[in-house]
Amino acid sequence: MTRRLPALAAVAALAALALAGCAQDLPAASGAPSSSPSPSLGGGITVDAAASLNEVFPKLAASFQQEHPGTTITFNFGGSSTLAASIVSGATVDVFAAASTKTMRTVQDASLTAGDPVVIARNELEIAVPPGNPGRITGLADFGDAAKTVVVCDRTVPCGAAATQVFDLAKVAPKPDSYEPDVTSVLTKVEGNEADAGLVYVTDVRAAGSKVEGIPFPEADEAVTAYPIAPLKGSRNAALAGAWVAYVQAHEADLRAAGFLAPR
Amino acid sequence: MSARRRRDPLARIPRAVLVPGAIAFLLLVGPLVALLARAPWAHLGDLLAGDTVLPALGLSLGTAAASTGCCVLLGVPLAVVLSGADGWPGPLRRLVRALVITPLVLPPVVGGIALLLLLGRTGLLGGPLFQATGVQIPFSTAAVVVAQTFVGLPFLVLGVEGALRGVDRRFAVAATTLGAGPWTRFVRVTLPLAAPGVAAGAVLAFARAIGEFGATVTFAGSLPKVTQTLPIAAYLALNSDPEAAIAISVVLMVVAVAVLVSLRDHWLQGIGR
Numbered sequence: 001m002t003r004r005l006p007a008l009a010a011v012a013a014l015a016a017l018a019l020a021g022c023a024q025d026l027p028a029a030s031g032a033p034s035s036s037p038s039p040s041l042g043g044g045i046t047v048d049a050a051a052s053l054n055e056v057f058p059k060l061a062a063s064f065q066q067e068h069p070g071t072t073i074t075f076n077f078g079g080s081s082t083l084a085a086s087i088v089s090g091a092t093v094d095v096f097a098a099a100s101t102k103t104m105r106t107v108q109d110a111s112l113t114a115g116d117p118v119v120i121a122r123n124e125l126e127i128a129v130p131p132g133n134p135g136r137i138t139g140l141a142d143f144g145d146a147a148k149t150v151v152v153c154d155r156t157v158p159c160g161a162a163a164t165q166v167f168d169l170a171k172v173a174p175k176p177d178s179y180e181p182d183v184t185s186v187l188t189k190v191e192g193n194e195a196d197a198g199l200v201y202v203t204d205v206r207a208a209g210s211k212v213e214g215i216p217f218p219e220a221d222e223a224v225t226a227y228p229i230a231p232l233k234g235s236r237n238a239a240l241a242g243a244w245v246a247y248v249q250a251h252e253a254d255l256r257a258a259g260f261l262a263p264r
Numbered sequence: 265m266s267a268r269r270r271r272d273p274l275a276r277i278p279r280a281v282l283v284p285g286a287i288a289f290l291l292l293v294g295p296l297v298a299l300l301a302r303a304p305w306a307h308l309g310d311l312l313a314g315d316t317v318l319p320a321l322g323l324s325l326g327t328a329a330a331s332t333g334c335c336v337l338l339g340v341p342l343a344v345v346l347s348g349a350d351g352w353p354g355p356l357r358r359l360v361r362a363l364v365i366t367p368l369v370l371p372p373v374v375g376g377i378a379l380l381l382l383l384g385r386t387g388l389l390g391g392p393l394f395q396a397t398g399v400q401i402p403f404s405t406a407a408v409v410v411a412q413t414f415v416g417l418p419f420l421v422l423g424v425e426g427a428l429r430g431v432d433r434r435f436a437v438a439a440t441t442l443g444a445g446p447w448t449r450f451v452r453v454t455l456p457l458a459a460p461g462v463a464a465g466a467v468l469a470f471a472r473a474i475g476e477f478g479a480t481v482t483f484a485g486s487l488p489k490v491t492q493t494l495p496i497a498a499y500l501a502l503n504s505d506p507e508a509a510i511a512i513s514v515v516l517m518v519v520a521v522a523v524l525v526s527l528r529d530h531w532l533q534g535i536g537r
Binding site for chain 2: 079081082085088089149151154156157176177178179180181185188189192193194
């Protein structure tokens with residue numbers, strides 16, 4: 001049994017490599033014809049998007065793919081800063097949608113965006129608590145109470161930068177139990193009732209449904225974060241990348257329905 | 265084993281394995297070389313002197329040492345039980361062994377969630393604990409040690425079990441005829457003979473603990489000086505300062521290589537039997 005494990009692992013690793021190789025080849029092969037001036041869209045693109053867009057983007061993609069049969073939009077959701085870092089390090093991505101203009105700027109500074117980024121929505125923070133509010137959280141001041149278990153995003157990611165901003169505005173010295181790597185991790189800890197409260201986006205509270213309750217606070221209006229989107233220069237399917245960006249812009253209302261604020 | 269060591273015709277390897285073997289080695293070493301090539305050597309000192317890296321390194325070394333201790337204390341007895349499990353019904357033996365190895369194949373983040381479901385403050389065990397005492401395990405240094413022990417134990421158990429199976433039973437028989445009870449036999453005879461396996465398993469568990477990220481960040485969180493270990497610091501640094509992340513990775517690599525070089529050939533004796 002144990003003797004056979006290494007062989008199995010090796011086979012699995014090789015299979016994974018082979019699959020990864022195929023995945024790399026596919027867009028190249030299907031992207032080639034669309035570089036001709038033909039107006040019809042085809043092939044696939046990869047969209048790196050901020051974690052907070054992971055509810056609304058797949059829905060938009062479903063209707064986009066219905067309108068343009070034969071196209072495939074693949075998402076890679078994560079912390080904006082991590083995604084930006086991988087794009088700057090050379091990841092092949094067609095479109096980037098970030099949760100802050102500052103994060104988008106790191107990609108712009110590396111001259112990797114094709115055209116100026118467009119803001120498609122804005123978002124603001126809200127306190128998320130488990131159903132029933134077991135920690136009896138009333139506002140931002142509770143984040144300075146060492147006796148409460150509270151989590152926020154690390155300041156290196158947009159939701160953490162916004163959190164730092166609202167704590168400064170509210171003159172609260174936060175004593176979090178954890179600085180999480182992205183907003184989804186904060187939400188997970190609140191949903192699981194491991195934390196009394198977490199600071200997340202309004203849209204995250206909306207998307208979590210009955211798994212969390214939201215507590216708005218006035219300082220949130222002062223720390224609104226913008227969501228810029230831009231096609232990237234390295235795209236192998238620039239036509240489809242451009243079409244997707246235009247489609248998202250045209251369907252701004254769907255983003256507002258998901259709880260996002262209007263671009264301005 | 266001894267056949268492999270002697271210089272006999274059987275020890276010569278077929279030429280056909282050389283090319284794929286070299287490719288495998290390059291695949292393993294290439295990324296590390298790239299990391300070293302891109303490392304910001306000129307201001308490595310400045311990057312590491314900030315108030316993030318040293319506390320994170322200290323926490324990583326401390327928790328990894330503690331979890332290795334837990335692995336030895338808990339894993340050696342489990343390995344002893346498993347090495348004596350030949351008399352168990354086959355399916356039971358295979359199931360138990362598969363369960364012991366599961367953390368090796370479980371995505372660490374899933375392992376972290378599983379630990380939350382067990383030891384979180386609404387978890388199977390953590391819930392009653394929190395209700396009764398107000399103690400919560402997540403977000404504590406203890407949670408880091410638990411997460412690292414969870415991922416490191418299989419390495420130790422596999423290593424020690426392999427070593428125990430390799431111990432010549434005649435020594436135990438001799439000890440018994442001389443009047444030694446099961447405990448004396450285990451402590452004075454079996455364990456010393458299996459010591460290289462214990463050492464190899466412990467070093468591997470330590471190395472795995474040093475590199476642990478997913479289960480730790482999910483179960484324990486990330487708070488500087490409390491739960492933010494070096495891999496978590498590296499991941500967060502990647503967001504704001506990629507050079508600092510590379511610098512931290514170099515430190516992690518140096519620690520890992522130092523640990524693994526100390527293994528020498530013990531690995532062959534302890535692992536993969």
